[in-house]
Amino acid sequence: MTRTAPFAAAGLSLTLLLGGCAYNDTLGRNQLILADSTGLEQQSEAAWQQLLRTQNPALTGASVDRIRRVGxxxxxAAGLSNRSWDYAVFNSESPNAFVLPSGKIGVTTSLLALVQNDDQLATVIGHEMGHVVARHPAERASSTALTNLGLQVAQGVAGSRGQTVGSFGAIAAQYGLLLPYSRRAELEADRLGVDYMNSAGFRPSQAVALWRLMAQQRQSGQPEFASTHPSDATRIAALEAYIRERGWS
Ligand SMILES: [Zn+2]
Known part of the structure; x- marks a missing residue:
């Protein structure tokens, strides 16, 4: 609906709009992909470098080893080794995770503290990988005037000199890393994530347990994963139905 208006106003041709609509086999639906994926990867790489400089996340050590092992x-198991994946642990009281189109996955210390087992950690990692495989970052960028990300990155880099280092949440927000995906994208990432979990021998039912934990967290008023990853009854019910339909446990 309104998503095409800004592009039309900017004088982009209808041909470009049509050309940007691509069928995604994994999802079984068309996607509007206007963003140049090389550009998006370069921008997200700049965002990653900025996060490394300002947040000093753990790139080695026990926590990262655990995530890497699960990842x-x-x-x-899911045949995702055709792209590169990397992991970092950020200090934050907000249980959160994000992924960049380049395959960089960030997880916060409080999310690691929240998960009760590796299956639940696999839920988070599988979900984030699902976003990349489903090209959700490019789709989001295409539907919400994504060139803004590039501007934000440029401003972020320029503005970083001599300034106080912001919190993980502030920096991540600055780069749009925690922008919400659509509900449809979230449910797609959930399903892809449990597909990967099942292939790798993790228990898909622990995905439901994880999202219940996240929902409790949200009720307790903590800042959340939930701002980007709405953990509500609908999502939990959808996952339960999907897992039951597959005959998994
Ligand atoms: Zn998500």
Whole structure:
């Protein structure tokens, strides 16, 4: 609906709009992809470098090893080794995770503290990988005047000199890393994530347990994963139905 208006106003041709609509086999639906994926990857790489400089996340050590171990299992089982994945742990009291189109996955310390087992951690990692495989970052960028991300990155880099280092949440917000995906994209990432979990021998039912934990967290008034990853009854019910339909546990 309104999504095409800004582009039309900017003088982009109808041909470009049509040309940007691509069928995604994984999802079984068409996607509007206007953003140049190389540009998006370059921009997100700049955002990643900025996060590394300002937030000093853990790139090695026990927490990162744990995430990498879980991530590698998912990657191998789901045949995702054709792209590169990397992991970092950010200090934050907000349980959150994000992924960049380049395959960089960030997880916060409080999310790691929240998960009760590796299956739940696999839920988070699988979900984030699902976003990349489904090209949700490019789709989001295309539908919400995504060139803004580039501007934000440029401003972020320029504005970083000599300034106080912001919190993880502030920096991530600055780069649009925690912008919400559509509900449809979230449910798609949920399903892809449990597909990967099941292939890798993790228990898909723990995905439901994880999202219940996140929902509790939200009720307790904590800042959330939930701002980007709405953990509500609908999502939990959809996941339960999907897992039941597959005959998984
Ligand atoms: Zn998500």
């Amino acid at each position: 590698n299992r998912l990657v191998e």
